[in-house]
Amino acid sequence: MDMSYLKDMPIAILGGGAVGKTMAADCALQGKEVRLWDQPRFAKTNFLNIEKTGITLSGAQFSFFGFKRTGTAKVALATDDMAKAVKGAGIVVVATVAVAHEDIFRELIPLLEDGQVIHILPDNCGTFIFRKLMREMNCTTKVIVGAWYTAPYGIRVVRRGGVVTNECKVETRITTIRGCAMPETDTDAFMASAFYIPAFDAIIDAEGEVTISKTGEEFHHGFVRANTILDVNLSNVNPVIHVPGAVLGAAVMQNFDTVLGQEKKNYSLYGFALCPAIAEVQAKFWDEEKALAKAMDIGLCTVNYEDFFSRTTMYGKEYMGPDFAVPFTERYENFYGDGPFDLENRYITEDVPVGCYLMSQLGKKYGVATPVIDSMILLASTMIKRDLDKESKYTLDYLEIGHMTHEQLQKYLREGVFTAK
CATH class of the missing domain: 1.10.1040.10 (N-(1-d-carboxylethyl)-l-norvaline Dehydrogenase; domain 2)
Structure with missing residues (x-):
């Protein structure tokens, strides 16, 4: 599936917590235009001085193939205005807790543009809610909606003296991740779009690698296609x-x-x-x-x-x-x-x-x-x-x-x- 139109389009990341902030920096360090959004009640804390300090990726970043990306990145936009974040974006990553999904989706759906690809991680039933709300809100915009069973890192946002900093300590990077679109017929396009998310580069670099364990078990690295979105949810x-x-x-x-x-x-x-x-x-x-x-x-x-x-x-x-x-x-x-x-x-x-x-x-x-x-x-x-x-x-x-x-x-x-x- 050719999703190359996404190559030079901005990425919008919804959620300014540990996963969202880390993915934003990871993509920006690779040269992508990144817009980072968070709810107004969290943005003041999560984006404190972010325009001056940028976001720093640190930590051991353990992974089987040794992929690391460290440094300080400036995102193009850190905002609590979702319309500014998603306008013209090719990929929209939803990286929030499940209880926030419905409110976020209700705000996002009227802003959708044809051709956008929505990545929810982890899904936690998010794809079901997204499609339900699209029906409820009579949204016919042609988008792809899919999800992954986990986030691509083990991370903690560094706190100092009770202050949430803009440093994300990445302890581990995953080398295999399981995903699917809703409906499954969109999965080829969904999986192809993932190659345009630099935050997945440790997975992309491992794509197709097969490791044989001591017991003879084959372990497949890279992107793994799940068998329906319920597979994604149960595999979490x-x-x-x-x-x-x-x-x-x-x-x-x-x-x-x-x-x-x-x-x-x-x-x-x-x-x-x-x-x-x-x-x-x-x-x-x-x-x-x-x-x-x-x-x-x-x-x-x-x-x-x-x-x-x-x-x-x-x-x-x-x-x-x-x-x-x-x-x-x-x-x-x-x-x-x-x-x-x-x-x-x-x-x-x-x-x-x-x-x-x-x-x-x-x-x-x-x-x-x-x-x-x-x-x-x-x-x-x-x-x-x-x-x-x-x-x-x-x-x-x-x-x-x-x-x-x-x-x-x-x-x-x-x-x-x-x-x-």
């Missing part, structure tokens, strides 16, 4: 890692300073909470996801049982190759300080009411038992004293797929044929 391993880790490891987090005598700022779920017992729960959680994907006739990324028994989990393979793992018997100081520092964190407040709840509902729709996933929702809700599933707006009806038969859902996912309720 954040819920299977974060939720059991945060719920079952809560004692370590809450006692980290008062009992264990450590500085709270050094806490890491990966470095201190994960353990063999939690890994067993994560593995069963993943088994339920595999059963669900099979029943729904969609794809799912490959995660092996042993991948859970590492402090780097399955993410280690994506960043550092198929044989990279840090056993629970070892300390791994690269994780120190990446949190979460309390239970009111996206590891719970996003991964439960969006990720886990979606799986639980699909399980009921398809007759697949999800007892571990359901227990995580119950325990998380109990611990933060809120009913996360009942409070969640991410019902199948909200996504406008709850009423569909299996055949109707497949037509919608693959061909974009929407069956109204």
